[in-house]
Amino acid sequence: xxxxxxxxVEDGLEILHSLSKERGWRTQxxxxxxxxxxxxxxxxxxxxxxxHFQARESDIILATIxxxxxxxxxxxxxxxTNRNQFxxxxxxxxxxxxxxxxxxxxxxxxxxxxxxxxxxxxxPSPRTFATHIPYPSLPESIQFTPGCKIVYLCRNPxxxxxxxxxxxxxxxxxxxxxxxxxxxxxxxxxxxxxxxFWEHMLGYWKTSLxxxxxxxxxxxxxxxxxxxxHTMKLAKFLGFPFSAExxxxxxxEGITNVCSFDNLKxxxxxxxxxxxxxxxxxTLFRKGKVGDWVNHLSPTMAEKMFWVMENKLGGSGLKx
Ligand code: A3P
Numbered sequence: 001x002x003x004x005x006x007x008x009v010e011d012g013l014e015i016l017h018s019l020s021k022e023r024g025w026r027t028q029x030x031x032x033x034x035x036x037x038x039x040x041x042x043x044x045x046x047x048x049x050x051x052h053f054q055a056r057e058s059d060i061i062l063a064t065i066x067x068x069x070x071x072x073x074x075x076x077x078x079x080x081t082n083r084n085q086f087x088x089x090x091x092x093x094x095x096x097x098x099x100x101x102x103x104x105x106x107x108x109x110x111x112x113x114x115x116x117x118x119x120x121x122x123x124p125s126p127r128t129f130a131t132h133i134p135y136p137s138l139p140e141s142i143q144f145t146p147g148c149k150i151v152y153l154c155r156n157p158x159x160x161x162x163x164x165x166x167x168x169x170x171x172x173x174x175x176x177x178x179x180x181x182x183x184x185x186x187x188x189x190x191x192x193x194x195x196x197f198w199e200h201m202l203g204y205w206k207t208s209l210x211x212x213x214x215x216x217x218x219x220x221x222x223x224x225x226x227x228x229x230h231t232m233k234l235a236k237f238l239g240f241p242f243s244a245e246x247x248x249x250x251x252x253e254g255i256t257n258v259c260s261f262d263n264l265k266x267x268x269x270x271x272x273x274x275x276x277x278x279x280x281x282x283t284l285f286r287k288g289k290v291g292d293w294v295n296h297l298s299p300t301m302a303e304k305m306f307w308v309m310e311n312k313l314g315g316s317g318l319k320x
Contacts, residue, residue, distance in 0.1 A: 015044070026193070027039045035199065039193055041113070042193075045109075045112040046137065055139065058125040059129070060129070064132060074103065074104040076256075083240075089250075093258055097267075098269060104130050113277070151215075151238075154200075154201050154218070155219065157308075165183055198308070216237040228253065270282065
């Protein structure tokens with residue numbers, strides 16, 4: 001049924017006829033739209049979003065390529081910016097009863113999905129939205145409204161691939177199965193939703209270097225290494241710095257605890273339901289570790305990816 005639905009979407013979208021396509025991971029095809037690979041369902045949403053979204057100077061945009069730690073970043077940002085209203089260690093914190101994707105919606109997967117044109121003008125500031133769209137294709141008002149802040153979180157491509165592989169396998173909606181080797185080759189060639197991954201990373205990376213006050217560039221591995229420090233860095237960038245008093249009474253720790261993988265994974269709300277498209281919430285929390293790729297990729301596969309990384313990211317200053 002899912003495959004038939006995908007085909008129906010593909011048939012109904014005029015714009016797709018002019019785009020080149022490749023075999024996809026989750027959907028039958030991925031289409032090259034504005035220099036990135038995109039699933040047919042999201043293209044219409046992205047076109048509408050680009051035409052209509054009006055950024056505010058207080059907006060916060062969380063950008064990632066899928067499986068780089070989006071859920072974690074959403075939880076942290078929500079907990080940081082709402083900490084006066086919701087004390088992080090509170091037994092009734094919204095993160096205990098809502099999936100992070102319901103607290104911070106995706107622009108293209110939720111708000112503008114299914115031909116919707118949402119009225120976002122009534123939302124209180126700061127409005128926080130998430131997206132997987134590459135930097136050059138963000139609505140212009142996000143790119144150019146002074147004060148509108150973008151946080152980009154990226155992750156070692158080897159772990160991102162492994163995470164995506166499990167996620168797609170566990171949410172299998174494809175008629176046709178891919179082997180891990182086939183999926184890996186497609187990933188290395190850049191054929192993956194919102195990819196090539198190197199273009200995605202470099203777009204945000206370069207902007208974060210030229211406009212550090214507008215774009216904060218974070219890495220999943222660094223956050224795992226020192227989450228307290230990065231939570232403080234994120235809060236400061238967003239304009240919600242922690243006071244000495246807050247640090248003393250453990251507010252930072254309260255936030256990192258409520259947002260931790262171990263806490264979120266075991267909550268009832270995160271074991272059921274679907275908060276993003278047709279993906280099961282329980283599949284959003286797998287291992288939450290750095291370096292799990294060694295358990296899934298052969299040395300030859302890893303070598304290939306190291307070569308791609310060196311070739312595409314070498315010289316940019318971006319390293320994993
Ligand atoms: P693994 O599959 O390697 O475990 P996204 O949120 O962008 O979909 O990324 C999913 C990855 O982030 C998964 O990685 C998932 O387990 C991990 N993750 C989810 N919540 C997390 C959290 N609170 N802290 C750290 N990692 C988390």
